[in-house]
Amino acid sequence: MISKKINYFNIIIYSVYIISIGYFLFSKDYTNSSLCTIAFIINLILRWIYYKNFIILDNSLYIVGSLFILFCLVFGSSFKFYDSIKHYDDFLHFWSGFITVKIGFNIIKALEVNLFNKSLLVVILLFFFAMGFASICEIIEYSLDTFFKMNTQKGGLTDTIQDMIDALFGSILMIIYYIKKYNI
Secondary structure, three states, rough: OHHHHHHHHHHHHHHHHHHHHHHHHOOOOOHHHHHHHHHHHHHHHHHHHOOOOOOOOOHHHHHHHHHHHHHHHHHHHHHHHHHHHOHHHHHHHHHHHHHHHHHHHHHHHOOOOOHHOOOOHHHHHHHHHHHHHHHHHHHHHHHHHHHHOOOOOOOOOHHHHHHHHHHHHHHHHHHHHHHHOOOO
């Protein structure tokens, strides 16, 4: 059963999407209204998966994932936070380290494999899952720049490496959290 907190969260986040789409349509900025609409659709898909009680997507991951989409696509790209707020991109890549470790941890729990007796294996799996996801994100950024003439990697190789380092630190902190919480 979906809690009232999740329902209120959805009302707030969808209101932000609708206001943002309306703002960009009113400003005749169809590129950013399209980007906000795409983010909105991605969030609807995430909500649908969550409502289907997909075992990996728990309450906290649903909320954090929804906010991450909003912060990346709407605030970061459409409202230009990447350009106007120093280290905004670093913050999001750091945050992605937390999210990907949480996803990896939920997958391990969902598989109901007794890996918790094998703490080193759990740590290695979580670490490589998070870093693999970070590399996929960088490949996507590179592809957007190459094929769609976007400018997601303003700093080129330096930006890519810094993003990977941010994800590394975020994932290490989240792994330490799980080690302490679950005595892995």
